[in-house]
Structures are given as structure tokens and as C-alpha cells.
Amino acid sequence: MTDDTSKAEALLEEAKSQKRHETEPSNEPTDDSPSLEGAIVDAYAAIDAGDAHSNLTIRDSDLAALVAGLDETDGLGEIVADAQDELDREGTDADATKAMALGLLVRVGLSEVAPEAVETTLEAKKRHAVNQASEI
Numbered sequence: 001m002t003d004d005t006s007k008a009e010a011l012l013e014e015a016k017s018q019k020r021h022e023t024e025p026s027n028e029p030t031d032d033s034p035s036l037e038g039a040i041v042d043a044y045a046a047i048d049a050g051d052a053h054s055n056l057t058i059r060d061s062d063l064a065a066l067v068a069g070l071d072e073t074d075g076l077g078e079i080v081a082d083a084q085d086e087l088d089r090e091g092t093d094a095d096a097t098k099a100m101a102l103g104l105l106v107r108v109g110l111s112e113v114a115p116e117a118v119e120t121t122l123e124a125k126k127r128h129a130v131n132q133a134s135e136i
Contacts, residue, residue, distance in 0.1 A: 036117065040124035041131070048132070058102070067098055076101050083108050 034042070046052035070076040080096040083104035111118050 036120050037124045037127065040121055041128050044125065044128040045131070056102075056106075067101065070101075071098055080104060087111070 043052060047054050067076070070079060076098065077096040080091070080101050083101070084091045086108050087104065089104075107118070
């Protein structure tokens with residue numbers, strides 16, 4: 001029995017020293033997962049080929065009401081102008097549409113919370129343009 005106890009204790013000690021298996025998914029990219037830039041280049045190609053949509057859909061009744069109210073009261077133009085200024089883009093608020101306003105506001109938000117993703121998108125867009133230019 002002492003032999004069994006010592007074997008059990010040895011196994012227990014060995015198990016304690018082993019690294020635990022991670023049960024939570026890792027945020028680290030694996031060799032199988034594409035890079036963000038590569039995924040964006042692929043998305044540009046899919047959009048150009050008609051295999052993916054270039055529009056986004058947002059389902060949010062509060063935002064929908066706000067944007068409708070801004071559009072109704074001609075307040076959308078001022079927000080578009082402010083967003084264009086924030087992004088150093090030129091344009092006039094006379095061109096303001098809901099789609100333009102939402103696109104600019106998403107860009108402003110992304111540039112604030114994920115500037116590296118915006119930079120990666122710019123690099124991917126350049127790479128996609130080079131890929132397009134090099135096709136025969």
C-alpha cells in the first residue's frame with residue numbers, strides 16, 4: 001500500500017508541475033489565421049468581384065432616430081463637416097447624406113479607438129491597388 005501511495009504522490013507532483021492546458025481561446029493569431037492586412041486585401045478583391053457587399057447595416061433604433069432627426073432638421077450637414085474636418089477631408093455639407101455621415105463617423109470612431117487598424121486598412125488598400133494594376 002505504501003508503494004501505491006508513493007506512486008500516487010509522485011503522479012500528483014508530476015501533474016502539478018505540468019503546464020495547464022488553456023481552456024480560453026487565445027487572442028494571438030495562429031499560423032492558420034490570416035493577417036488583418038491580408039484579410040482586408042481579400043475583402044477588397046471580393047467586393048470588386050461582386051462576391052461581397054460594400055455596404056454595412058446597423059440595427060440600432062436610437063441611432064436611427066438620431067440620424068433621422070438630424071436629417072430632418074438639417075443638422076446632418078454640420079456633423080458631416082465636423083467629421084470631415086476631424087479626418088482632414090474636403091467636402092461640403094451640402095453633399096451630406098445619411099450614408100456619408102455614418103461612414104465618416106465610423107471612420108472618426110475607428111481612428112480614435114483603433115488607429116492601427118485604420119493604418120493597416122490604408123496599407124491593404126495600397127496593396128490591393130498594386131495587385132489590381134499588375135493584373136493583365
